[in-house]
Amino acid sequence: MKLLHTISHAVAIAGFLMPGIALAAPAAAAVEATPAPAPPPQADGRPNVLLWLLDDVGFAQLASYGGIVDTPNIDRVVARGLRYDNYHTAPVCSASRAAILTGRMPHSVNMGGHAALPMTTPGYTGRVPAAAGTIAENLRQAGYATFAIGKWDHLPPADMASGAPLTYWPTGQGFERYYGFMAADTDQWHPNLIRDNTPIPTPSAPGYLLNVDLADQAIKMIDSRDAGPVRPFFMYYATGTAHAPHHAPKEWIERYRGKFDMGWDKLRETVLQREIARGIVPKGTKLADRPPGMPAWADLTAEQRKMYARQMEVFAAALSFADAQFGRILDELEKRGELANTVVIVTSDNGASAEGGPEGMLSESFLSAEKQPTLADNLRFYDDWGGPSTYPTYNFGWAVAGDTPFRYYKQTTYEGGQRVPLIVSWPRGFAAHGELRRQYTHVSDIAPTILDMVGVAPAAIVNNVPQSAMEGVSFRQSFTAVGDPRQARGQYSEMFGNRAFSWQGWSIVTNHRAIPWRYTAPPTFDEPWELYDLVNDPGQTTDLAAKYPNKVAQMAKMFQEQGTRYHVLPQHNFSDGFFELVRLSKAVFKARGGQWRYTGPVSMIPPVSAPPVLERSFTMTANLSLPGADVTGPVFAVGSSMGGMGLYLDRGRPLFLANSAMGESRRIEGAQSLPAGASDLTLSVVRGATRADGGADLAVTISAAGKILAQQTTNLEIPTHLDLAETFAIGRDDAAPILPGYPAGRPFGGEIGEVMFDFNK
Secondary structure (H helix, E strand, O other): OHHHHHHHHHHHOOOOOOOOOOOOHHHOHHHHHHOOOOOOOOOOOOOEEEEEEEEOOOOOOHHHHHOOOOOOHHHHHOOEEEEOOOEEEEOHHHHHHHHHHHHHHHHHHHHOOOOOOOOOOOOOOOOOOOOOHHHHHHHOOOOEEEEEEEEEOOOHHHHHOOOOOOOOOOEEEEOOOEEEEEOOOOOOOOOOEEOEEEEOOOOOOOOOHHHHHHHHHHHHHHHHHHHHHOEEEEEEEOOOOOOOOOOOOOOHHHHHOOOOOOHHHHHHHHHHHHHHHHOOOOOOOOOOOOOOOOOOOOOOOOOHHHHHHHHHHHHHHHHHHEEEEEHHHHHHHOOOOOOEEEEEEEEOOOOOOOOOOOOOOOOOHHHHHOOOOOOOHHHHHOEEEEEEEEEOOHHHHHHHHOOOOOOOOOOOHHHHHHHOOOOOOOOOOOOOOOEEEOEEEEHHHHHHHHHHHHHHHOOOEEOEEOOOOOOOOOOOHHHHHOOOHOOOOOOEEEOOOOOEEEOOEEEEEEOOOOOOOOOOOOOOOOOOOOEEEEOOOOOOOOOOOOHHHHHHHHHHHHHHHHHHHHHOOOOOOOOHHHHHHHHHHHHHHHHHHOOOEEOOOEEOHHHHHHOOOOOOOEEEEEEEEEOOOOOOOOEEEEEEEEEEEEEEEOEEEEEEEEEEEOOEEEEEEOOOOOOOOEEEEEEEEOOOOOOOOOOOEEEEEEEEEOOOEEEEEEEEOOOOOOOOOOEEEOOOOOOOOOOOOOOOOOOOOOOEEEEEEEEEO
C-alpha cells in the first residue's frame, strides 16, 4: 500500500511524437534552400515569432476546430493564417515541450516520459542534451531577443530547486528573459513565480489571476526592446491553461452557465457535425466509442449532471479568459505596427486530459491520495468551483468530448492523445488566410519551420558544443500547398508503454495503459497492434489488423527501427519512474543521515528536494531571534491551504497547522508567546500507522526552553505527497499560505538561524 501511495505521487507531480522509413532530410538543407522573407517595417526586416503553447487543450475544444468554447482571439489568428488538422504532438507535456523547442524527437532529447519521472536509461533521463540546442538559442545567436513566459516543466524536479544549476532553466536554454512557474501546473490565483532566475513573492493585488499577469509581462518584454536597437523577438508563451487547476473569474464562469447541460454525448455529436461541415474531418467520420467506464450522459443522476456540467463550464471559462489575455498581446503588436510581420503559432502540448478520472476533482492534490473525491465531496464546492478555494479538474468524459472525434486522450498514443490544433499565421509571409491543411506535421517540425521562415540556418555550435541535426523538417511549403495525408512520412509515438506508428495515413497502435488515473500497467509490452485507416476513419473505430496483417508487420518493423534509432527501446512503464524516485529518495535520505539542515531562510524548494515531513515522523529545532513577543510569520511551511503542513508564530505563540486536500484545517497552538530575544523552538511530529483511507494520526509536541507549550494528536488526513506546484520554505510561505489570511511571501518577522529536521528521533 505504501508503494502504491508513493507511485501515486509521481502522477500528481507529472501534470499530467517521427520521420519516414529512411531518415528525414536534415532541417538545415530545407532552411538553406528557402529564400528569406521580404523585409517588414520593424526591426531589421526579419519577422517576430510568437508561439502560444496551450496546455491539455484537445483537438475539438477551440471554436475554430468545431468546439463551442469561445476563443475569438485565436479565431483572429485563424482568419489571417492556416489551420492544420493532421498535426501530431507527444502525448504528455514534458515530451512535447522539449521536442517543440529543440526540433528533435522526444526520446532523442531524453524526454521519453515526463521529466518528473526521470530514469537512468538514454531517452528517459529528463535532461535535454547540450548537443540539442533550442530554437531560442539558435535565434538568440542570430540577433533575436528571446523571451519565455509561463510553464517550464521539462527538467527533473531536483533541478527546479532554487539554488540548483541553471543549465535546464529557461535562461540556460537560450532565453534572455523568463517569467513564469517551473512545475507541471500552478495555482492561477496564488502562483509560485520565478523572474529570470529568482523566485519572487506571490502577487497580492485584489482579484489577481496569473493569465492577466503573464500577458502583462509579455507586453512589457515586447516593449522593453524600445530601450535599444529594436530586435525581432521570439516569445515562447506557455500558459498553464487549460491544465488543472481550472481557474477563472466568476463572471466568466457565469457566461457558460447551462451551456453544457446537454452533456458530453450531445456535445460530441454537435462538435462532429461542425467539424464535418467545416471540412476539418471528412464526411462519414464516426465517433470513437466511449472508453470503458465512461457512462452515457442519459444514465447519470441529476446531481451528477449538475456537478459535471459545472466542471466543464469552469474549464470553458478558463480557456476563454486565457484567450482574452492573449488578445491583449495581439493588440499590442497591432498598435506597434508589428503584427503583420509576426509569425503567430498557436498549438497544444497534448490532447485533452482525463486525469480527473470518473468524478473530476475539487483539488488535483487528490491524485496523490489513496481515496479519490466522491460526488458528494465535489458538490460541497459547487459554488466555489474554479475559485481560490479549489484546485479543480473535470470528469474524464469532457476530455473524451474535447478530443472529438478521436479515441482516448492525453497519455495514450491513440489520436486523442496526440492530435491537436495547430494554427500558423504570418500575414506578410504568405497569402493563405483561413484555409485548412491536411498534410501530416509533427511537433519536432515546429523549430525547423520557424528557422526556415526567419531565414536562420541551424547553429553548428551552441554554448561551445557541436550540435546534432534537427530531426524534424520544415513544413513551410505547406503555406502554399494543400498537401496529401497519404504522403505522410513514417513517425513513431510512445508514452509509458503505449506505442504507435503512423505512415501514409495509416496508424498502428497498442493499448498498454489507457486509464491515466490508474498508475499500474502490465510489466510486459506485448499487446497486439491495432491498425486504422486515419484518412477514412480518423476516430479509429474499425481495427483492420486482421484484414491487413502484412501492413501491420511492415509498420511494426518501422517502429522497431525508429525505436532503436531514437532511444525509445527498451520501453518503460509509468511505475518504473516511481521506483527510480523511491531509489533516489532512499539514497538521499541515507547520504544525509536522515537530517536536513538549513542555516537560514530558503524558499521555492520542490517537495522531492524537501525534508519528507509529510511522510515520516520528525523533530525540528529552530534557532530564532525575535524583536518582540508578538511576531507573526512562518518558521517553515510546505504545501498550501488545500493540503500541507507548517509551523508559524501567531502573535508570538507557536502554531502548528495541518490542512487537508478538502481545505479542512487543524490548529495546535502553544500556551504562551515566545519572549523577545533568542529562542530555541522544537516541534516533534510522530506519525501513527497509516489508516485504510491513507491518513494517519499525528502526535504533535511544541516546546521551547525545555518547556512543553502544546501537546495534542490530530487525525486530519493530510496528503502525504504534493505535486510540483507546491513548495517547501523556511521563513516564508508562498502561493496559498498554510495560515489563512497570511500574506503570501511575507518573510518571518524575526531572524531565523539554524533549522534542523531530524528523522531519526
